[in-house]
Amino acid sequence: MRTVLRRILTCGIVIGSLIAAAPAGYAQTTGADCVDRAVPVTVSERRLDLAVPQEVLRRSGFDRFGAKFERQLCAIRTKHAASAFIRAEGDSLWRAAVDRVQGRGPAGGDLTRADDRPLYWARLALTKALRQWKPRFTLPEADRTGLINAMETSSRGQDTVNFPPGLKRVMVSGFDPFQLDGDIRRSNPSGATALALDGVIIKTPTGPAIVQTAMFPVLWGPFEAGTVERTFLSQMPKLTMFTTVSQGRVGRIDIERYNGRWHTGLDNDNLTRATTIPIPSGIPTVTPQPEFVPTTLPYEKILAATTGRFPVFDNTSVTEIPAGATTPVVSPTGPTPGSTARAGGGGSYLSNEIAYRTTLLRDALKLKVPGGHVHTPVLQFAPDNTTAITDPTFEQNRVDIVAQVKKILEAALS
Template sequence: MRTVLRRLLTCGIVVGSLIAAAPLAFAQTTSRDCVDRTVPVTVSERRLDLAVPQEVLRRSGFDRFGPRFETLLCAVRTKQAASALVRAEGAGLWRSAVDRVQGRGPAGGDLTRADDRPLYWARLALTRALRQWKPGFTLPDADRARLINAMETSSRGQDSVSFPPGLKRVMVSGFDPFQLDGDIRRSNPSGATALALDGVIIKTPTGPAIVQTAMFPVLWGPFEAGMVERTFLAQMPKLTMFTTVSQGRVGRIDIERYNGRWHTGLDNDNETRATTIPIPAGIPTVTPQPEFVSTTLPHAKIVAATTGRFPVFDNTSVTEIPAGATTPVVSPTGPTPGSTARAGGGGSYLSNEIAYRTTLLRDALKLTTPGGHVHTPVLQFAPDNTTAITDPVFEQNRTDIVAQVKKIIEVSLA
């Protein structure tokens, strides 16, 4: 049933059925009538008009999603119809991205199927359309924000995670591209991994396991609002294992042993933080909130295994303010008693934060599920490529990273 629904969403049949079933909720109009291009958009959405994003969309065929969504959105006449449309189109975009990466259906262009960037830039086209939409009815700011949030979650696979009975259950997360002001061409191998592994069956000595994945933004606000916990909470008690994945250091993979409570840095909307990680009200947590939370992935087993071309490390280093001190120091063997976190093994950015939030949720639910964070190598272009959006070295690096993360999951399940 889930596969059938996915295909219906991808083909737009669900949206067409909605219009046929509720014609009074839709009208014939155009984007000229209902989109105000002067309405301010986010920093991330402003990058959409640059040459590289447009090339990514054109060469993947994902340039079709923005215009299609605007046309459908402009026909909407009620908030209920808008909500149904947003969820259908968001889920359809996610499924189209997964299908493209996994080789189902036409590629839609000459950009390699394994690329995660079409999903990222197409999503921004849809959220920008919602932000600039002028509906023919009253739409309070709070309702518009809920529509945008629904698009974010549905187009990231966050609200479609479900597991069939009888199989081991593995949940994996990936991230959007980031640091785009430094190089707008950037991809994120963790996002490519999430798209490549969603729904994939992995054989283990004790039976098959199915992987379900979700994507997350490189933005502080959604994390502080509980996006991570809401995605993982319902599934966590039933999981065989979970791992969050992000892009880390050059030329190596790290299994991050400790995740810290502190977060800092500039996100994709150029917002910054330098505070402790807040846990939203209503989310199960540990009291008092710990400064560090550790992985329960079988780190020694992973490091000892042959998983691929990149060396794999059990990273125990953290940055802390020791008990009684005021200055942060690096502790290479992990946190010392009574210290205050300033960075986990994965730093103090959103990579560390998603690991902190998921492993803290595991402990709050009193689970012993293997779970933690895998930091992939930086996905690099060929040394002489400073302008092209792809090249053979870049594509091989991504293929090798995705394959090695999959192998790490297989080793963990064994």
């Protein structure tokens, strides 16, 4: 269904051919001779050299993206050519990840197709190359940052969400793996869900619905710059439903009733926050900014349906500072009048933040569209697996979580 993505993928192939022919904007090169390995990279990009990421890339065939990207990058000799090339390569990576998960084309290795991790680590190989690139032309740091941001958004499907006419429209988001210093092997079932459901048709009693998806980083900076709102803004007035998805608690699924204004914790670059969630200028919002924003997902329908092996909860708990108080407390039944948010039902991390931002945007646009957040179970390895990057238990857990999220969407749309 993603006509736009197919066109861009074709564009990427054409750009590769152009580089081989070395037209204006490109130069012949014999290898990755334009990368300065001494240039500092991000914490996330430094993890790329560890054994597990390299194994994930090798066993999925996604190690091909980094080496090819560096070679082609070295041939570029104008900023205009760089911009076109980088967007096409980002879109190509996103489409390759979606196709791999959904069973199109060769698997590229023995790692199960359903795995979300090849996309994450391959993207970091490309942004690392861009950060260390020594171009043949003057490239101010602001322009380099813009190119890296273009790679981030295009390789996450954020700027190519495209709904065909005549179908109900459902938008779903997922996240990168996180807490990688605790276990570098980690996967994120919400990311796997986004890859598995992109372009999928769901039957409803009133006609078919198409799901379109996008991924988001576990990083504070892009959120504060408005990446969530920019992705959802143009689509939200036309949506039938939306849900953000992330990994939550062990052994359960939560439909988060309230999303809080506070954010805190270490992101994937080991940066921290402990402030209210800022809304970028130019983004529609509600004034004054509310401490809590509720879900409008039909949680009663979802809880009443049989969706899979994991129990599903309507989570109404929040952490707040009650009106007139100074100490945070847990309120199990939701926010009390005049309180100040310290955590939504989904906590105070980026999962709560994406839910807060999208539901606040919904209210700012004065829409009645059902929307909220689904927290999946933690994706666990087999108890005796402490080193291998995959195992049958891990793979079955992923399959079951993805299938249950799809069932939840079906129940909500019924």
